[in-house]
Amino acid sequence: xGAETGSGPxxxxxxxxxxxxxxxxxxxxxxxxxxxxxxxxxxxVTAAGSGLSILQTxxxxxxxFTGASQFAxxxxxAAGGNPFxxxxxxxxxxxxxxxxxxxxxxxxxLPRFLRxxxxxxxxxxxxxxxxxxxxxxxxLLGFTVTxxxxxxxxxxxxxxxxxxxxAIGDTRAWGLDAAGPAVxxxxxxxxxxxxxxxAAAALAVVLVLGALPLLPAGVPVLVAAxxxxxxxxxxxxxAADPRPRPTGPDTPPPTVPTxxxxxxxxxxxxxx
Numbered sequence: 001x002g003a004e005t006g007s008g009p010x011x012x013x014x015x016x017x018x019x020x021x022x023x024x025x026x027x028x029x030x031x032x033x034x035x036x037x038x039x040x041x042x043x044x045v046t047a048a049g050s051g052l053s054i055l056q057t058x059x060x061x062x063x064x065f066t067g068a069s070q071f072a073x074x075x076x077x078a079a080g081g082n083p084f085x086x087x088x089x090x091x092x093x094x095x096x097x098x099x100x101x102x103x104x105x106x107x108x109x110l111p112r113f114l115r116x117x118x119x120x121x122x123x124x125x126x127x128x129x130x131x132x133x134x135x136x137x138x139x140l141l142g143f144t145v146t147x148x149x150x151x152x153x154x155x156x157x158x159x160x161x162x163x164x165x166x167a168i169g170d171t172r173a174w175g176l177d178a179a180g181p182a183v184x185x186x187x188x189x190x191x192x193x194x195x196x197x198x199a200a201a202a203l204a205v206v207l208v209l210g211a212l213p214l215l216p217a218g219v220p221v222l223v224a225a226x227x228x229x230x231x232x233x234x235x236x237x238x239a240a241d242p243r244p245r246p247t248g249p250d251t252p253p254p255t256v257p258t259x260x261x262x263x264x265x266x267x268x269x270x271x272x
Contacts, residue, residue, distance in 0.1 A: 001092050001164055002005040003242065004257070013086060019134060019135050019137075019138065020133060020135070020138045022138075022141060025133060025138045025142045025145070026141065026145050028129060028132075029129050029142045029145035029146040029149065030145060030149055031152040032128070032129055032146050032150070033125070033147075033148075033149025033153065034144065034147045034149060034153060036067070036125050036150055036154075037149060037150045037152070037153025037154045037157060038157055038186055039157070040061060040067075040154035040155065040156070040157035040158040040161065041152075041153075041157040041160055041161040041164075042161065043061065043067065043070055043071060043074070043157075043158055043161060044057055044061075044158040044159065044160060044161020044162035044163075044164070044165065045161040045162070045164065046075070046078070046161075046164045047060065047070075047074045047161075047162060048162045048165035048166055049072075049165055050074040050075070050077045050078035051076060051077065051078070052077070052162075052220075054101075054159070054162045054163060054166065055160075057158060057159075057162040058155065058158055058159055058162065059137075060073070060074075060158075061121050061154055061155045061158040063156055065120060065121070065123065065151060065154065066093075066094050066097060066123050067095045067123070067126075067154070067204075068093050068094075069090035069091070069094040070090070070091045071085050071123070071263075072086070072089050072093050072221060073087060073089070073090040074086075076089055076090075076157060078220065080221075081202075081216060082126070082216065085219055085222070088222060089221035089222055090223050091165065092221075092222065094175065094223055096124075097122050097123060097127075098121055099124070099153070100127040101119055103124045103127070104118075104122060104130060104131075105125060105129065107130060107131070107136060107139050107175065108130065108136070108139060108140050109136065110140075116236075118147075121143070121147030121148075121150075121220065121230050122149060123150075125141050126142075126146045126150070127212065128146045129143065129146045131143050132142040132147075151258045180232065196232070196235055199231050199235075200228045200230075200231040200232075201227075202229045203227035203230060203231060204224035204225075204227035204228075206223075207220070207223050207224045207226065207227055208220045208221065208224045210221065211224075236260060
């Protein structure tokens with residue numbers, strides 16, 4: 001009887017106990033990179049509609065390269081906000097990438113001279129793909145493919161959106177001014193996985209809507225940042241349950257351990 005073929009385990013780079021084939025890692029990374037990279041078109045349109053030139057729009061994508069912060073910046077500028085206030089809101093949104101970097105620096109273990117370059121690609125998508133891998137090798141591959149794909153596509157589509165917006169003229173007449181907020185919400189929604197995160201997002205919306213009529217454009221975004229510590233404080237306070245244990249004549253007797261004797265209590269007048 002001839003030997004069977006194709007029945008053994010897959011071998012090759014990236015395989016082994018607990019490993020993931022390189023092909024699967026690349027497929028997942030390309031899927032994320034292409035899907036998110038195409039949304040750079042919406043950023044290009046929004047940035048051009050807010051008054052930025054094509055060069056300024058492209059430099060933002062090349063040098064900043066973090067979608068949520070870029071959308072927050074141009075959104076505040078489009079609403080007539082102060083550039084410094086708009087930049088502050090974008091900065092606070094980008095701070096989260098520093099926490100991703102702390103985790104990824106241990107996971108990827110890149111040479112010291114590569115770390116400044118890799119830091120530019122530390123964003124939500126690259127962190128998500130890298131942290132989802134079972135091995136360090138797969139994490140490095142996923143991070144690299146996601147970062148490269150997303151960086152190239154994001155910048156190309158940013159250029160296309162900015163050029164297209166200038167050719168169209170008034171983006172509001174075509175309803176394209178809503179593209180930026182829509183994409184921002186599409187990027188945000190998948191991140192709200194827990195009840196605490198959804199509560200913080202809901203409170204942030206309430207704070208923004210309440211601050212809009214009272215504060216200059218761009219400042220309500222900074223006010224919304226108070227939602228996260230407020231929700232964390234409330235949930236932490238509930239988890240602590242500081243209520244004291246009741247004492248007095250109605251207090252139930254102590255529980256007797258199984259197979260043991262009840263704890264000895266001293267009667268009034270009895271010597272200790």
